[in-house]
Structure formats: structure tokens, C-alpha cells
Amino acid sequence: MQLQAYTFADTTEIKDLVTRTFSDSEGVDEGKLIGNLAFELLTETPEKDVFCFIAKENNAIIGCIIFSRLIFVRDIQVFILAPVAIATEFQRQGIGQKLIRFGLQTLKLNGIELALTYGDPNYYCKVGFQPISEQHIPAPLKLTYPHGWLAQSLTNNPIPKINEKPKCVRALAKPEYW
Ligand SMILES: CC(C)(COP(=O)(O)OP(=O)(O)OC[C@H]1O[C@@H](n2cnc3c(N)ncnc32)[C@H](O)[C@@H]1OP(=O)(O)O)[C@@H](O)C(=O)NCCC(=O)NCCS
Known part of the structure; x- marks a missing residue:
């Protein structure tokens, strides 16, 4: 398996992978929704505002973050x-954790100071995230599951308290994702 940054030519294969994966786990409608999210993130976001990493096996993309x-x-x-x-x-073989660690390491090398995510704490705590409150760092949109709001510092300092609501990129700025 290889872990690497994506290139623009991978966009359609990534959209298909995300659509298939979420259709299997959450149903066809959610598959389409999250597949479109991945596509829009990669096609509508300024280059400086997005990182995407993929796992490849036998030249096919089997994972994406x-x-x-x-x-x-x-x-x-x-x-x-x-x-x-x-x-x-390919799930439950450690690929998700390896890919996320690879991505976080690359962000760190690019001077990124803080990573957030919104998901299952049981999973993301395995790769260094910890639950935070919205008083600690506000979310850009209203959270349906506040217990899924997670952060990790990519510096030697603790997670900073930020008294300010951030903006997310346009592709993510839809209430249905939150
Ligand atoms: C969730 C997901 C990314 C995990 O990737 P993965 O490569 O299968 O996970 P890993 O092999 O690195 O880690 C496995 C461990 O994580 C945990 N885990 C795996 N999937 C999980 C899930 N859906 N929820 C909570 N914990 C999970 C388990 O503890 C598992 O260990 P176990 O097999 O010993 O019980 C993957 O299953 C997936 O793509 N699921 C469908 C889409 C999704 O839910 N994405 C995340 C939300 S954005």
C-alpha cells in the first residue's frame, strides 16, 4: 500500500470511492451527499486551503482523507x-489510522498548528484527537452532535482556546454536513 498526496487527476476516482464507501455504511443518499462533498472540496476550494491524501493498492485508490x-x-x-x-x-486493517497519521504529519511539516474534526470520538481518539467544547473552539456551523467536536494540536503547545467563530470553506458550509 502507498500513502501519498492526491493529484487533480484523482478527483473522479476519489468521488466514486467516497460515494461507494458511504453508500455501503450509511445508505445511497448519504453516499451521494458525501461523494459530492469530496468532489466540491477538491474542485471549488483554493489550492492553499485544501489537502487530500490517498491510500493506493495495485494502482487503485482504496482510501482518502x-x-x-x-x-x-x-x-x-x-x-x-x-x-x-x-x-x-479494506476496512479494519489499520489503513484509516495510517492514512490519517500520514496526513497530520504532512500538515505539521507545512506549518499547520491545529487540526479539528467532527466524528466518532472512539475512532478519532486513536489518532490523537480529543473532544473539545464549543466554548473552547467554536464550530463554524451549528453542530448536531456536539460530542463529536474534536481537536489536536500539531505543535508542542496545548490546544489553544479561541474565542471566535471560524469560517469554513464554501463546500463545507452547508448545515446538512454538521
Ligand atoms: C471509519 C473508517 C474511516 C475507519 O477506517 P479503517 O481503516 O476501517 O479503520 P482502522 O482499521 O484504521 O481502525 C480500526 C479500528 O477503529 C475502530 N473503528 C473502525 N471503524 C469504526 C467506526 N465506523 N466507528 C468507530 N470505530 C471504528 C475500531 O475500534 C477498529 O478496531 P477493531 O477492528 O479492533 O475493533 C472506515 O471504516 C470507513 O471509511 N467507514 C465508512 C465511512 C465513515 O464512517 N467515515 C468516517 C466518518 S467521516
Whole structure:
């Protein structure tokens, strides 16, 4: 298996992987929704505001993670991880955790100071995230599951308290994702 940054030519294969994976786990409608989210994140977001990493096996993309920028007025480099998809037949082999660690390491090397995500704490705590409150760092949109709001510092400092609501990129700025 290889872990690497995506290239623009991978976009359609990534959309198909995300659509298939979420259709299997959450149903066809959710599959389409999150597949479109992945596509829009990759096609509508300025290059400086998005990172995408893929896992490849036999030249096929079997896993994908996307980080996009959260914009604060104060000077801090923050990205949010969403979505994460590992092809159904490759799940529970540690690939998700390896890919997320690889992505976080690359963000760190690029000077990103803080990573957030919104998902199952039981899973994301395995790769260094911890639950935070919206008093600690506000979310850009109203959270349906506040217990899924998670963060990790990518520096030697603790997770900073930020008294400011960030903006997310346009593709993520839809209430149905939150
Ligand atoms: C969730 C997902 C990304 C995990 O990737 P993965 O490569 O299968 O996970 P790993 O092999 O790295 O880690 C496995 C461990 O994580 C936990 N885990 C796996 N899937 C989980 C899930 N859906 N919820 C909670 N914990 C999960 C389990 O503890 C598992 O360990 P176990 O097999 O010993 O019980 C993958 O299953 C997936 O793409 N699921 C469908 C889409 C999705 O739900 N994406 C995340 C929301 S954005």
C-alpha cells in the first residue's frame, strides 16, 4: 500500500470511492451527499486551503482523507478533517489510522498548528484527537452532535482556546454536513 498526496487527476476516482464507501455504511443518499462533498472540496476550494491524501493498492485508490482550512481572524493555521473513507473491503486493517497519521504529519511539516474534526470520538481518539467544547473552539456551523467536536494540536503547545467563530470553506458550509 502507498500513502501519498492526491493529484487533480484523482478527483473522479476519489468521488466514486467516497460515494461507494458511504453508500455501503450509511445508505445511497448519504453516499451521494458525501461523494459530492469530496468532489466540491477538491474542485471549488483554493489550492492553499485544501489537502487530500490517498491510500493506493495495485494502482487503485482504496482510501482518502480531505482536510480543508478553517479561517479565523487571528493568525492561526487550522484545518478540519472531513471526510474520511476507506473502501469497505479494506476496512479494519489499520489503513484509516495510517492514512490519517500520514496526513497530520504532512500538515505539521507545512506549518499547520491545529487540526479539528467532527466524528466518532472512539475512532478519532486513536489518532490523537480529543473532544473539545464549543466554548473552547467554536464550530463554524451549528453542530448536531456536539460530542463529536474534536481537536489536536500539531505543535508542542496545548490546544489553544479561541474565542471566535471560524469560517469554513464554501463546500463545507452547508448545515446538512454538521
Ligand atoms: C471509519 C473508517 C474511516 C475507519 O477506517 P479503517 O481503516 O476501517 O479503520 P482502522 O482499521 O484504521 O481502525 C480500526 C479500528 O477503529 C475502530 N473503528 C473502525 N471503524 C469504526 C467506526 N465506523 N466507528 C468507530 N470505530 C471504528 C475500531 O475500534 C477498529 O478496531 P477493531 O477492528 O479492533 O475493533 C472506515 O471504516 C470507513 O471509511 N467507514 C465508512 C465511512 C465513515 O464512517 N467515515 C468516517 C466518518 S467521516
